[in-house]
Amino acid sequence: MTKEKRTALVTGGNRGLGLEICRQLGAKDHIVFLGCRDIEKGTIASENLRKEGFDVRPIIIDASKSNTIMDAVSAVQSEVECLDVLVNNAGTFVEEWGTMPSALKVSELKETFETNFFGPFEMIREFVPLMLKSSSARIVNISSDMGSLAHINNPDSHVYEVMGPAYQSSKAAINALTVLFAKEFTGTHFKVNSASPGWCRTDMGTEDAPLSIVEGAQTPVMLATLPDDGPTGQFFSSTRTGAKMEW
Numbered sequence: 735m736t737k738e739k740r741t742a743l744v745t746g747g748n749r750g751l752g753l754e755i756c757r758q759l760g761a762k763d764h765i766v767f768l769g770c771r772d773i774e775k776g777t778i779a780s781e782n783l784r785k786e787g788f789d790v791r792p793i794i795i796d797a798s799k800s801n802t803i804m805d806a807v808s809a810v811q812s813e814v815e816c817l818d819v820l821v822n823n824a825g826t827f828v829e830e831w832g833t834m835p836s837a838l839k840v841s842e843l844k845e846t847f848e849t850n851f852f853g854p855f856e857m858i859r860e861f862v863p864l865m866l867k868s869s870s871a872r873i874v875n876i877s878s879d880m881g882s883l884a885h886i887n888n889p890d891s892h893v894y895e896v897m898g899p900a901y902q903s904s905k906a907a908i909n910a911l912t913v914l915f916a917k918e919f920t921g922t923h924f925k926v927n928s929a930s931p932g933w934c935r936t937d938m939g940t941e942d943a944p945l946s947i948v949e950g951a952q953t954p955v956m957l958a959t960l961p962d963d964g965p966t967g968q969f970f971s972s973t974r975t976g977a978k979m980e981w
């Protein structure tokens with residue numbers, strides 16, 4: 735059992751933004767559980783971060799598979815006394831860009847929600863008991879500028895012309911979870927916020943994106959390491975370097 739450092743768990747930590755969030759939390763002296771679907775990929779990613787001097791440990795979590803979430807709770811609590819930080823980062827975008835809602839397959843919507851919505855919900859529900867033992871718990875749900883209903887509906891917004899209805903619905907839905915869990919935990923040591931990394935150069939974001947992975951990870955990490963007088967139940971985006979985002 736260890737509790738000399740703060741502890742964090744990041745889903746989808748083996749590549750992209752999740753990997754960089756693990757790195758930045760490691761650099762801020764956290765013990766980091768790096769969530770991965772494929773233990774080989776997670777082990778390689780963790781070893782690389784350990785070579786950089788950080789305490790990073792791979793853990794199998796498939797956000798769409800409840801049994802892996804239950805097993806992860808047992809594994810984390812066998813190693814540390816409490817969990818301070820949960821970053822629900824794992825995400826998927828399955829439909830073709832530009833798919834109109836009327837052309838979206840129900841199977842695409844369900845597959846997207848399994849990872850982007852039901853998974854984060856189950857992660858929060860199952861890890862709350864371990865986070866209750868923390869003196870300052872922080873939950874960060876990774877959303878997207880594309881999940882902001884205000885932006886989707888604003889002709890002047892940079893996301894107005896974008897269409898990915900399963901993805902966008904799932905990110906709007908995770909924002910609802912943020913508000914509702916934050917409300918439930920009002921007056922406690924929990925803070926629950928949504929972070930949009932902005933459009934970043936990852937496998938999902940492609941090389942065309944304006945933001946680097948390092949820039950995209952900054953808002954999630956800022957919310958994961960908030961002081962006790964920091965905000966809760968809010969939405970921030972790296973598009974405007976950690977600025978508040980309209981829901």
Ligand SMILES: NC(=O)c1ccc[n+]([C@@H]2O[C@H](COP(=O)([O-])OP(=O)(O)OC[C@H]3O[C@@H](n4cnc5c(N)ncnc54)[C@H](OP(=O)(O)O)[C@@H]3O)[C@@H](O)[C@H]2O)c1
Nearest residue numbers: 746750751796797823824825849878933934936937938939
């Ligand atoms: N990149 C952007 O421009 C952008 C913008 C806004 C929001 N976001 C959000 O930021 C988060 C990270 O995106 P990214 O750009 O880093 O994406 P990415 O490069 O495609 O990486 C996605 C990560 O999520 C994991 N993953 C996918 N489905 C999973 C599941 N069912 N269970 C567990 N892990 C799963 C992947 O694991 P495998 O390696 O096993 O596939 C991978 O580690 C996502 O929530 C995304 O929606 C990204």
